[in-house]
Amino acid sequence: MRMMYLSYPAEAKDTVARILDEWDMLDWAIMDTTDKSADARVVLPESDSQSLVDTLQNRLSSYKNWQLVIVPVEACIGPETEETIEDQTGDEKEKEKSPEIALREEIYQDVADGTKINSNFLILTLLSAIVAALGMNANSVAVVVGAMVIAPLLGPLLAFSFAASIGDAELMLKASRTALAGLALGVGTAFLIGFIIDVNLSSQELIDRTHVGLDSVVLALASGGAAALSIARGSSTTLVGVMVAVALLPPSVAFAVYLGAGELALSARAGVLLATNIICVNIASMLVFAIRGVRPRTWLEKRSAKRSRQINLAVWSVLLVGVVGLIVLVLG
Incomplete structure (x- = not known):
């Protein structure tokens, strides 16, 4: 009620x-x-x-x-x-009832909060990158999980998907800017750590981020859909579990740590996993928002939103095909 x-x-x-x-x-x-x-x-x-x-x-x-x-x-x-x-x-x-979803305005408020580049966002991103880099280098699962939970990078991606679903170009721009800023800060911090410390190349936590297969695609799609569904239903507390399943920070940190250590081949594999997660989260979340009936109020806004959703899904789908081809033909 x-x-x-x-x-x-x-x-x-x-x-x-x-x-x-x-x-x-x-x-x-x-x-x-x-x-x-x-x-x-x-x-x-x-x-x-x-x-x-x-x-x-x-x-x-x-x-x-x-x-x-x-x-x-x-x-x-x-x-x-x-x-x-x-x-x-x-x-x-x-009589048939509409799907159980949060109000469009409530969803907007929730995701818009994740597009703000403020001191809290920057500090959390910086600290989570440090924690993830040191935790993976020490092969500490508990420390890596902690970094996944506090990393604020999933919010901007969901905000982008929601904005694409309702045709809000301004929110898409803000979400893109926030996501890029967070990734740049996390990658830059991890690169410096990888450049300075002796990287433990036998760490299983680092090695795991270089294993990319079709199961990674399925996991990322399922987790992205679950994230969008939790937002659409107004139960964002379940996002903590989703963050652990498809966290963006650990693969980005592994990519940067390997890059800082001069391990270009391993860095490239971690980069493919990061790209896979980003692409799949966007595709799955946009599909969930569409299926759950998240759309604007007026006819003109609905027409604009439909075009925005089609363009974004087409672009992300092409990228997904490219990533899957890379996984099967090169990394498989």
Whole structure:
């Protein structure tokens, strides 16, 4: 369930009342009406939330000074509420419901936070690169897993995929800039470490990042899809497990450490694994967003989003074919 607080100008009172009358809600009320403004409170199931938000945006677009605040509801208790929930449960069995996904605006807010290049992002990337480089050189699994969890590089990739799915060029640019900055910082730090220290070429943690096969492609696709699905459902806490499965930092660090040590062949193999992860995460996450119905509100935006999604999927698919060919014909 979700609760929505709507603040709007008084002249839109009748419009809002008609909109709310059209929906089967657990509860709604018009509150704090004055000569200039009014407030409304709405409680409704998650499955109806996106449709109501889009309708409110469409109908209130001609008005100024309106605002919609959305908060999750843990529980709604009361005899009338229980009866309403039972009635709606029966209705849901008779009609098809939309997929269980977070609001488009909620997803946008979540992924947009991962595109900010601030001190926290830079420090976490720097520290995770140091931890990963030293951990892999010492062949310490626990240390490497810790570096995977704290590395913030998966967020910008998911933000890019989401932006491509809704046709938001500005968000795509911000996500690309953040991802490149993070990778550059991580690779640069690991390169210096590989150049300075004696690299342990027998470390299994380093060697593992040079093994690239078709199973790496399947794992990256599955993990990228799981990451996008967790974002689309609003359960981003599950991303910790996904980060461990398809972390971008360890292969990038292995690539840079080997490069710093002058091991060009091993560095190239780690670079292929990194490219595989990046490509597969983008393809899988865009497909999941499309299947789950994540798309813009207006017709023009939907047309732009469809074109953006097609172009991006085509480009990433060509790159994937190239990587698979490299794996099978050269590295296999």
